[in-house]
Amino acid sequence: MIAINQLTVRFGRVRAVDGLSATIDKGESILLAGANGAGKTTLLRALAGVLRSDHGSIRYGGRDADHRTRRRIAYIAASISLYDTMTVKEATRLHGHFYGRSADWALSGPAFPPGQRIASMSKGEKTIFFLSLALAALPDYLFVDDVVHFLDPHLREVFLTSILRLIEEKQLTVIMASQSSFEIEGIPERVVIMEKGRIILDERVDALKQKFVKFYGTSAPRDIPVVFSRQWQNSREMFVYPYVPEVHRLHGVEHLSLSEILRAFIGGEYARH
Amino acid sequence: MLAIEAKRVLKDGLVIFLVLAVIVAGILGTDHDSQLVPALEIFLLLYAAFMGWSLFERERQENAGEYMLSLPLPRWRLLLLKILPRLLIVSLILLVYLGLYQRLKLPAILSAADFAILYFAFFFLAVSFSISLRNFISAFFFVCLLSVGQVLLLQLLDPSRELGSAIRQSSLTSLAFPLLFCILFQGYDIRPSARFNRRLYPGLLLISGLIAGFLLLTAPPNWKNLYLTRGGVLIKNSCQLSEIDLGKQRRRLDFCLIALRETADGRTLYAATRKRTNKDGCVEMSLVSLDLKSGDVKTLYTIAPGWSIAPGYAGEIGAVHAGTYSLFLQHVQAQRAMIVRVRDSGAEEIPIAGPFADANISYVFYLEGSPPQLVLFSQTRLYRLDIDGKTRELAQSKSIDAWGDRILLFEPSGMSLYRIGPELTLLRRWQGSYVKSLRRISGYESRSVIVREGRSYFWMDLERQQEQRLDAKSPPYTYQQRGESLLVVFANDAIFTIREIRDGRERETDWVPGFQPSGIRISPFGLLVFREKEFKVYPFGN
Numbered sequence: 177m178i179a180i181n182q183l184t185v186r187f188g189r190v191r192a193v194d195g196l197s198a199t200i201d202k203g204e205s206i207l208l209a210g211a212n213g214a215g216k217t218t219l220l221r222a223l224a225g226v227l228r229s230d231h232g233s234i235r236y237g238g239r240d241a242d243h244r245t246r247r248r249i250a251y252i253a254a255s256i257s258l259y260d261t262m263t264v265k266e267a268t269r270l271h272g273h274f275y276g277r278s279a280d281w282a283l284s285g286p287a288f289p290p291g292q293r294i295a296s297m298s299k300g301e302k303t304i305f306f307l308s309l310a311l312a313a314l315p316d317y318l319f320v321d322d323v324v325h326f327l328d329p330h331l332r333e334v335f336l337t338s339i340l341r342l343i344e345e346k347q348l349t350v351i352m353a354s355q356s357s358f359e360i361e362g363i364p365e366r367v368v369i370m371e372k373g374r375i376i377l378d379e380r381v382d383a384l385k386q387k388f389v390k391f392y393g394t395s396a397p398r399d400i401p402v403v404f405s406r407q408w409q410n411s412r413e414m415f416v417y418p419y420v421p422e423v424h425r426l427h428g429v430e431h432l433s434l435s436e437i438l439r440a441f442i443g444g445e446y447a448r449h
Numbered sequence: 450m451l452a453i454e455a456k457r458v459l460k461d462g463l464v465i466f467l468v469l470a471v472i473v474a475g476i477l478g479t480d481h482d483s484q485l486v487p488a489l490e491i492f493l494l495l496y497a498a499f500m501g502w503s504l505f506e507r508e509r510q511e512n513a514g515e516y517m518l519s520l521p522l523p524r525w526r527l528l529l530l531k532i533l534p535r536l537l538i539v540s541l542i543l544l545v546y547l548g549l550y551q552r553l554k555l556p557a558i559l560s561a562a563d564f565a566i567l568y569f570a571f572f573f574l575a576v577s578f579s580i581s582l583r584n585f586i587s588a589f590f591f592v593c594l595l596s597v598g599q600v601l602l603l604q605l606l607d608p609s610r611e612l613g614s615a616i617r618q619s620s621l622t623s624l625a626f627p628l629l630f631c632i633l634f635q636g637y638d639i640r641p642s643a644r645f646n647r648r649l650y651p652g653l654l655l656i657s658g659l660i661a662g663f664l665l666l667t668a669p670p671n672w673k674n675l676y677l678t679r680g681g682v683l684i685k686n687s688c689q690l691s692e693i694d695l696g697k698q699r700r701r702l703d704f705c706l707i708a709l710r711e712t713a714d715g716r717t718l719y720a721a722t723r724k725r726t727n728k729d730g731c732v733e734m735s736l737v738s739l740d741l742k743s744g745d746v747k748t749l750y751t752i753a754p755g756w757s758i759a760p761g762y763a764g765e766i767g768a769v770h771a772g773t774y775s776l777f778l779q780h781v782q783a784q785r786a787m788i789v790r791v792r793d794s795g796a797e798e799i800p801i802a803g804p805f806a807d808a809n810i811s812y813v814f815y816l817e818g819s820p821p822q823l824v825l826f827s828q829t830r831l832y833r834l835d836i837d838g839k840t841r842e843l844a845q846s847k848s849i850d851a852w853g854d855r856i857l858l859f860e861p862s863g864m865s866l867y868r869i870g871p872e873l874t875l876l877r878r879w880q881g882s883y884v885k886s887l888r889r890i891s892g893y894e895s896r897s898v899i900v901r902e903g904r905s906y907f908w909m910d911l912e913r914q915q916e917q918r919l920d921a922k923s924p925p926y927t928y929q930q931r932g933e934s935l936l937v938v939f940a941n942d943a944i945f946t947i948r949e950i951r952d953g954r955e956r957e958t959d960w961v962p963g964f965q966p967s968g969i970r971i972s973p974f975g976l977l978v979f980r981e982k983e984f985k986v987y988p989f990g991n
Contacts, residue, residue: 261511
């Protein structure tokens with residue numbers, strides 16, 4: 177379990193993560209969403225120990241985060257931070273030295289020649305190579321920043337299958353930062369949406385889908401909690417959250433996909449009601 | 450990681466080995482060209498600084514900083530893994546250089562040890578800037594400023610300081626900078642280096658200020674006068690303070706010590722203290738005893754305002770007899786005088802009745818008795834002063850030599866040896882144009898004295914009333930009786946020849962202090978020469 181308590185990370189005067197608290201259970205897979213600058217990357221970096229918190233704490237399985245807990249974490253940064261001049265063999269040896277390497281666990285993806293330099297890989301290849309390194313260490317926690325879009329459909333399939341397998345077999349805890357859920361549909365069971373360093377929505381995906389509906393009209397009755405709205409042809413498209421039974425009195429009520437919900441929250445084209 | 454890092458650093462090091470080889474070939478080819486050796490040394494210092502500064506250069510270039518920081522390592526271990534291979538290669542290159550230095554006897558500016566210390570100081574100082582400065586030239590500038598700047602400051606504050614000693618001290622204090630870096634690195638993360646700098650630079654400034662303050666505070670003052678005791682304890686005096694050098698420890702006193710007189714057992718030194726005041730300039734403050742073993746100072750008597758030691762040579766004014774220190778004090782304005790006698794148990798004032806003032810007293814003989822009397826030498830008069838204020842002329846002389854109760858008076862027709870008492874008792878007289886041989890400063894009387902008649906020199910034992918010819922090509926510079934030996938010092942520029950005369954045999958030794966002294970002191974312990982903050986002692990026990 178990961179327990180985040182009042183976590184604050186500042187960049188100068190800007191609070192990139194502002195007093196954030198959350199609990200993540202073992203084996204849970206979370207989609208961390210939010211607009212640019214919401215604090216997703218900062219949160220993942222703090223969880224991976226790359227950033228030090230200015231305030232608050234992070235605990236893994238009841239233990240304060242330190243270099244020992246980092247041994248159980250696989251962190252794939254958005255920049256795919258690796259030593260570019262290293263060969264596949266050197267990088268594998270280096271990573272294996274610190275994290276260990278399971279002989280019977282590997283990504284079934286492209287085979288990289290041991291002498292190939294990382295610098296010569298495409299961004300997608302680099303991503304899948306790093307993922308294969310990280311997952312071969314059988315981590316307890318996987319934090320993936322916004323990198324899945326680098327992968328082609330085949331590699332994405334390989335990647336997602338592998339993660340699902342690890343979640344099932346090893347109860348891997350996954351937090352993936354992404355602007356949309358389209359690329360990782362099927363993996364997250366919980367959605368956390370951030371804005372200005374704080375969590376503005378934290379729901380299980382199935383519950384969220386149930387609680388988030390939209391309808392069309394010119395104005396919303398007072399007892400309906402409309403959170404966003406936008407002009408749609410001759411009427412307004414209004415988004416209701418959380419769901420109230422009274423919504424069904426209205427015309428054209430629809431449940432939404434996760435992608436649409438995220439777009440409403442972070443798309444920018446929807447006005448806050 | 451260690452192996453991978455070492456491999457990379459070694460790869461870079463190969464280039465350095467190549468450059469090193471080219472420069473060495475140049476030196477050998479030009480018959481040990483002395484201009485190429487400093488170039489080699491500067492190149493190596495640049496290399497050491499580069500290796501320190503480029504600690505995280507690879508992570509910067511390859512965008513691997515985030516990966517490095519996410520590794521399951523405590524920051525200190527990460528730092529160690531980064532530094533160790535570099536330190537190894539840097540040491541290897543230094544070893545190669547030192548090997549060449551020894552083998553080829555390179556005409557280098559610095560000694561091998563001093564260069565090695567400076568080389569490592571450059572490496573570690575550059576490590577301090579490995580995160581904060583992206584530009585190596587700036588980093589090298591700061592490294593030079595902190596290291597070489599400190600050496601220059603040390604030499605400026607203490608010109609007598611050897612370069613090697615200044616390098617050693619500056620390198621030691623420079624360690625505070627990488628230490629601060631290591632402490633701050635414990636909290637280092639992926640945030641922009643400006644955040645790290647906000648902590649590093651105030652720390653660097655603070656440490657620099659502390660080092661500069663420490664150097665200024667501990668810089669030796671310009672000693673005006675040095676004193677060497679019978680046991681070899683060195684006492685340095687400036688107008689404002691004194692320093693007692695007891696060998697293992699030094700003790701500073703915030704006053705100047707004058708009229709120093711040592712007890713016969715060499716355990717205690719009595720002195721008057723003098724201090725500069727804004728109102729009256731330098732004034733006598735107190736009489737103190739100084740324990741020559743521990744350096745402890747005990748104030749025995751406070752001199753009242755207006756009272757001072759006779760303005761002659763203060764060293765000859767005080768006297769120690771049977772553990773009692775006697776000092777003749779005058780109040781010039783009030784035309785009063787008194788003898789102050791101090792011992793560990795307390796002080797006693799013996800006032801001289803009536804008005805008395807003599808500004809030219811240069812020698813005081815204390816006649817124990819009841820009541821005590823004084824015999825004063827005040828060029829050209831020798832007279833007796835009773836405590837009831839009466840004075841009586843004893844003799845006329847341009848100069849004197851004294852030993853205990855013996856006094857050698859130089860008169861136009863010859864010289865006479867007297868025993869001093871209430872009256873002068875003539876012991877022996879020599880006819881001829883004898884002149885006192887100049888004796889450079891000593892706080893210690895000498896049983897034997899040197900006199901000159903025409904071009905001939907003689908040494909005379911005042912106790913045994915014996916004289917002997919002294920074979921001297923040049924005038925003796927100074928001399929001192931030490932037990933049964935008479936030590937005569939001749940000086941020729943900065944070379945001193947010490948002749949020991951004992952039991953009719955003579956032995957000469959040349960001594961080169963290594964600088965032209967501006968002052969000299971002789972005591973039974975040895976010969977002390979000094980110039981500003983520099984000094985050297987030649988012990989006669991050698």
